[in-house]
Amino acid sequence: FFAKPLPEDRVGIQDFVLLDAHNSETAFLDNLKKRFTEDLIYTYIGTLLISVNPYKELDIYTKKQMDLYMGVNFFELPPHIYALADNVYHTMLSEANNNFILISGESGAGKTEASKKILQYYAVSCPSSTLMDTVRDRMLMSNPVLEAFGNAKTMKNDNSSRFGKYMDIQFDCQGDAVGGHILSYLLEKSRVVHQNHGERNFHIFYQLVEGGEEDLLRHLGLEKDTKRYSYLVQV
Numbered sequence: 172f173f174a175k176p177l178p179e180d181r182v183g184i185q186d187f188v189l190l191d192a193h194n195s196e197t198a199f200l201d202n203l204k205k206r207f208t209e210d211l212i213y214t215y216i217g218t219l220l221i222s223v224n225p226y227k228e229l230d231i232y233t234k235k236q237m238d239l240y241m242g243v244n245f246f247e248l249p250p251h252i253y254a255l256a257d258n259v260y261h262t263m264l265s266e267a268n269n270n271f272i273l274i275s276g277e278s279g280a281g282k283t284e285a286s287k288k289i290l291q292y293y294a295v296s297c298p299s300s301t302l303m304d305t306v307r308d309r310m311l312m313s314n315p316v317l318e319a320f321g322n323a324k325t326m327k328n329d330n331s332s333r334f335g336k337y338m339d340i341q342f343d344c345q346g347d348a349v350g351g352h353i354l355s356y357l358l359e360k361s362r363v364v365h366q367n368h369g370e371r372n373f374h375i376f377y378q379l380v381e382g383g384e385e386d387l388l389r390h391l392g393l394e395k396d397t398k399r400y401s402y403l404v405q406v
């Protein structure tokens with residue numbers, strides 16, 4: 172018998188709880204930096220997950236990685252967002268209670284991407300039924316629409332969410348997803364008429380003007396040239 176091969180992760184300390192200098196900010200940051208330079212972007216503080224944005228595609232979100240983390244004890248494998256997602260799911264089922272994942276960080280930290288990784292993980296790992304597929308498709312496929320209307324390029328992030336998002340997935344006692352909600356709040360409406368220097372309006376306006384079909388543009392009285400519209404070319 173062969174044990175599942177563990178991904179390499181022997182850089183620094185995987186869990187800050189084990190850091191000797193536990194009240195030293197420098198030691199904390201050094202550990203994060205050391206791991207980050209080896210493309211290890213995740214580190215735990217107990218059950219809390221710290222993620223550092225790599226700003227490049229890493230080979231850590233494959234189906235193989237998902238399989239590795241499915242149903243495995245939280246601390247058994249190197250820190251990963253899949254471990255967190257899996258742990259929350261199983262805790263919910265075993266405790267028959269609501270559970271939540273709170274994602275926070277400054278603009279560009281990777282919150283939106285993290286939420287998408289979690290959804291993708293559930294899409295693959297949760298039991299599948301026709302209803303589940305519908306829920307899954309709606310949760311996953313609503314993202315591009317929400318991002319078109321609610322995201323914009325800012326100085327910090329080319330795809331910055333300019334609204335808060337609350338998302339819930341409802342599961343039955345078997346662990347099948349049976350429904351969900353996505354609520355948006357505090358949309359930065361002022362961006363429609365004013366953007367700071369170097370920033371852009373919501374993606375949808377450019378997508379419409381540049382990518383809209385001729386008939387639609389004619390119907391809306393628009394021309395295929397974003398430079399004609401002052402709300403789209405503020406400097």
Ligand SMILES: Nc1ncnc2c1ncn2[C@@H]1O[C@H](COP(=O)(O)OP(=O)(O)OP(=O)(O)O)[C@@H](O)[C@H]1O
Pocket residue numbers: 224225226227228229276277278279280281282283284285328330331332333
């Ligand atoms: N895990 C990741 N792997 C690779 N690239 C990432 C990852 N997370 C984030 N990025 C990159 O960083 C960019 C910004 O991330 P994201 O939009 O998730 O930030 P955010 O915290 O939601 O920002 P905002 O608060 O402005 O919406 C992404 O468009 C992507 O290019």
